[in-house]
Amino acid sequence: MEQAMAELPLIFFTTLAPIGSGAFIVFAMAFFTMRFSDEQMKKLDRLTVIPLVVLAVGFGASFLHLATPAHAMNVFTNLGSSPLSNEIFVGVVFFALAGIYWIVALSGKLSLNARKGFIAVVAIAAIVFSCFIGAAYMMDTIPSWDTPYSILEVVGFCLLGGSLLGMLVLGLAGCLDGAQRGFRKIVFAIALLGTLLMVCSLVAHFTMVGSLSNSLVDGTSVTAEVTSYLVCSVVLAIVALGFEGGALLKGTSTSLMAIGLVLAAVAIFIARIVFYAMQMSVGL
Amino acid sequence: MVQYAFYFDGTRCTGCKTCELACKDYKDLDVGFAYRKVYEVTYGDTQKDSNGCVVSTCGGYTVSMACNHCYEPACTKVCPTGAMHKDGETGLVSVNVDRCVGCGYCHMACPYDAPKVDRAKGHSVKCDGCVERVTNGEKPVCVEACPARALDFGTVDQIAALGGTQANIAPLPVPTYTDPNFYIKPSDDAQPVGSADGKAVNPLEVL
Ligand code: SF4
Ligand code: SF4
Numbered sequence: 001m002e003q004a005m006a007e008l009p010l011i012f013f014t015t016l017a018p019i020g021s022g023a024f025i026v027f028a029m030a031f032f033t034m035r036f037s038d039e040q041m042k043k044l045d046r047l048t049v050i051p052l053v054v055l056a057v058g059f060g061a062s063f064l065h066l067a068t069p070a071h072a073m074n075v076f077t078n079l080g081s082s083p084l085s086n087e088i089f090v091g092v093v094f095f096a097l098a099g100i101y102w103i104v105a106l107s108g109k110l111s112l113n114a115r116k117g118f119i120a121v122v123a124i125a126a127i128v129f130s131c132f133i134g135a136a137y138m139m140d141t142i143p144s145w146d147t148p149y150s151i152l153e154v155v156g157f158c159l160l161g162g163s164l165l166g167m168l169v170l171g172l173a174g175c176l177d178g179a180q181r182g183f184r185k186i187v188f189a190i191a192l193l194g195t196l197l198m199v200c201s202l203v204a205h206f207t208m209v210g211s212l213s214n215s216l217v218d219g220t221s222v223t224a225e226v227t228s229y230l231v232c233s234v235v236l237a238i239v240a241l242g243f244e245g246g247a248l249l250k251g252t253s254t255s256l257m258a259i260g261l262v263l264a265a266v267a268i269f270i271a272r273i274v275f276y277a278m279q280m281s282v283g284l
Numbered sequence: 285m286v287q288y289a290f291y292f293d294g295t296r297c298t299g300c301k302t303c304e305l306a307c308k309d310y311k312d313l314d315v316g317f318a319y320r321k322v323y324e325v326t327y328g329d330t331q332k333d334s335n336g337c338v339v340s341t342c343g344g345y346t347v348s349m350a351c352n353h354c355y356e357p358a359c360t361k362v363c364p365t366g367a368m369h370k371d372g373e374t375g376l377v378s379v380n381v382d383r384c385v386g387c388g389y390c391h392m393a394c395p396y397d398a399p400k401v402d403r404a405k406g407h408s409v410k411c412d413g414c415v416e417r418v419t420n421g422e423k424p425v426c427v428e429a430c431p432a433r434a435l436d437f438g439t440v441d442q443i444a445a446l447g448g449t450q451a452n453i454a455p456l457p458v459p460t461y462t463d464p465n466f467y468i469k470p471s472d473d474a475q476p477v478g479s480a481d482g483k484a485v486n487p488l489e490v491l
Contacts, residue, residue, distance in 0.1 A: 067386020068406040074365035074383045084389050085364040141358045141395040141461050215455030215483050216491075283395030283457030284323070284484065284491075 001225055004276035009065035011272040014133055015161075016058030018154050019265060021094055021126035022162010022194075023051035023169060024101075026187055028123035030166075031116050033183040036175055044173035045105040051165055052102060055095060087136035094129040097122050130158040137275075144212055144219070144280035149205035152197050153275065157268045159194025160237060163187055164244055164261040171247075171254035184248045195241045199234050202271055206230050209278045216284060226274045233274060236267035287355070287375035288413055289443040289465035290427075291436035292348055294453075294474055298432050299324065299346035306429030307350070307411070317402060319411035320350040320426050321490040323455050325473075327481035343473035343481075348435060350411035350426065351398035352451065352464030353377045359390035359399055368399065368408065371415075375440075375465070378412040381405075395457045396464070397491065413437075443467050454482020 004011070027048070030036075036044065063069045079085045101118050104110050110118065134151030167187060170176050206226070212219035243260030247253040299322060307313070307320045328341035353376050359368045360377065367384035370377045379390075379399070384407035390399040391408065399410040414424035418437075422428070427435040436443065444450075448467035450459045454475040468474075475482035484490060 065387065067388075067401050067403045067408075068384065071365065071367075071383060071385040074367070075385060075387075076364070077366040077383070078364050082362050082364040082389075084362060084387060088364065139358065139362055139393050141393050141457075213480075214457075215478075216487055279392070281392075281395050281397070281457075282461060284397040284455060 001273075001277050003279060004273045007065070007276045009061045009063075011269060011276065012061035013058045013065070014154065014272050014275075015157070015265060015269045016054050016061065017091065017133060018130050018158035019161035019165050019261075019268065020051045020054035020058060021098070021129050022158035022160075023054075023166035024098060024119065024126050024162070025123040025159070025190065026163050026166025026170065028116075028119040029186050029190070030170055030175065030183060031112075031119055033186065034175070034180060040173060040175045042108075044170065044175050045102070047169050047173045048102050048105065050169050051162075052095075052098060054165065055098070059091070059095065083132075083136045083138065087132045090125075090129050090132040094122075094125045097125050126158060126162065127155060130154045141282045142279060143282055144209045144222075144278050145275075147205065147208060149201040149208070150275070152201040153205065153271065156194045156196070156198030156201060157271070159190050160198055160241065161194070161261070161264045161268055163191040163194060164240065164257060164264050167244070167247065168254060168257040168261055171257055176254075188245060188248050191241055191244045195237050198237055198268075198271065202230060202234065202274065205278070206274070209280065212280055214280055214282060214284075217280065219280065222278055222280060226277045229270050229274050229277075233267045233270040236263050236270070240264035240267055285372055285375060287440045287465060288353060288418065288437060289440040289467060290350065290352065291438075291443045291446050291448060291467045291469075293434045293436075293446075293448070293469045294345055294347065294471035295469055296432045296434035297322075297346050297348060297471075298434075300431065301348075302429050302431055303348050303426035303435055307424075307426045310414075310425040313409075314402075314404070317400065317409065318490075319398075319409070320348060321397075323347045323349065323484045323490055324486045325455060325475065325482055326485050327475070327483075343475075345471045345473045347453070347456065347468070348426075349396060349451075349456070349466065351377060351394075351413070352396055352462070352466040353413055354462035354464045356461075356463045358393040358395060358462050362389045362393040364389065374413070374415065374418070376413040376415055376418075377410075378415065379408045379410065381407045384408050395461050440465050452477060454479045455484040 134154040137145040210223040240260045240263035247256035326344035330340040365383045367380045388401045402409045448469040451466040
């Protein structure tokens with residue numbers, strides 16, 4: 001647990017980055033299934049700064065993890081071979097794509113079709129980014145992390161947290177008034193899939209770590225320490241999904257959406273504590 | 285290219301930790317940092333049998349280890365900056381402090397727990413094989429400090445000829461992960477890799 005707390009900046013980064021990037025998936029769904037007035041579009045474009053700020057805070061937190069952030073430009077040296085270089089590269093590409101989308105959209109020069117194409121690319125990049133965040137922890141000398149669960153968990157965070165943040169922003173922009181059933185169903189399906197991925201991967205991951213052992217600890221003592229955290233995270237994620245479902249039934253409730261988002265963010269934060277606490281080397 | 289290797293003779297080591305302290309002194313390391321560490325393994329118990337005789341299954345041994353300057357280093361593979369690198373001439377693995385961001389990935393990846401980020405210094409630190417001594421024809425400080433002559437250092441051919449086998453006892457992992465340049469002559473009590481009896485019992489000291 002001490003080990004997990006030492007990674008606090010990374011816990012923040014891996015919580016905020018999937019949530020911030022995931023919001024763009026819901027924007028994409030909205031543009032593909034609904035029509036907005038110029039007024040709504042303008043407001044939404046202005047508020048698109050919110051997920052970008054969430055992302056930026058996440059990146060800022062990741063800098064705090066480095067002992068010498070001044071050398072940060074060197075991190076792309078081993079692009080291709082170092083999973084960390086790859087993660088940061090994909091993250092920077094995503095941030096640039098989302099930022100450019102935002103600036104072009106704000107300038108009002110984006111036709112509806114161009115917007116759809118652009119946001120689809122950003123939405124796909126969001127999923128790819130989450131995959132690379134998870135993959136950064138997969139190395140053969142840390143068997144407790146060297147599993148696809150490391151990736152699936154983060155994709156789950158992105159879909160659940162991102163759908164809530166995206167819906168909150170859409171709601172604040174007044175884009176959900178009279179939102180179609182079809183759109184609401186899609187968003188709920190995304191959130192449900194996210195919750196399932198997050199919860200099932202976490203539980204499976206936890207069980208897998210329990211079966212490991214190395215020359216310092218047995219997996220069972222590692223998992224015993226995080227059991228209560230795991231339960232909290234799973235319960236909070238399901239309750240957050242419930243809030244999102246409730247908000248979607250009504251169609252416009254930004255307050256339910258906001259509560260759901262906070263709960264999801266806390267659930268993801270705790271899931272990351274569990275993850276870092278489950279680090280077990282093959283040796284020492 | 286030459287490749288250097290360390291040797292550890294488990295039949296000679298008394299667990300005195302002079303090697304560890306000599307290194308700390310020579311490298312001027314602060315509390316919380318040690319490039320060479322002595323892992324202690326103890327196991328078994330002592331009981332009275334039905335006849336009242338005391339029987340014991342206890343055993344214990346030590347392993348003194350620093351960075352193994354592996355052929356396939358886990359640390360260099362994950363390092364994003366290339367700061368952690370294997371020297372083409374000597375095969376020694378060290379940190380280029382002008383490149384290191386201090387991300388700690390090398391520390392996570394190394395299965396021998398050799399590198400560690402020193403936030404005060406702003407980069408990762410670890411055993412560099414006393415490269416300046418070695419290029420002067422001397423041996424690393426730890427090797428020369430050992431009062432029991434349990435350590436040695438030389439080219440991998442010289443070291444392999446001393447009669448040990450490539451690091452293959454608990455609490456170390458199997459050598460296939462990184463192909464370490466570390467040869468061990470095990471003591472009688474030494475346990476195989478992965479043995480339930482082969483746990484390091486001094487974690488607070490070595491981690
Ligand atoms: S022992 Fe660890 S730090 Fe040293 S070369 Fe091998 S993997 Fe790298
Ligand atoms: S701490 Fe430095 S040497 Fe270690 S992986 Fe990060 S950049 Fe490389």
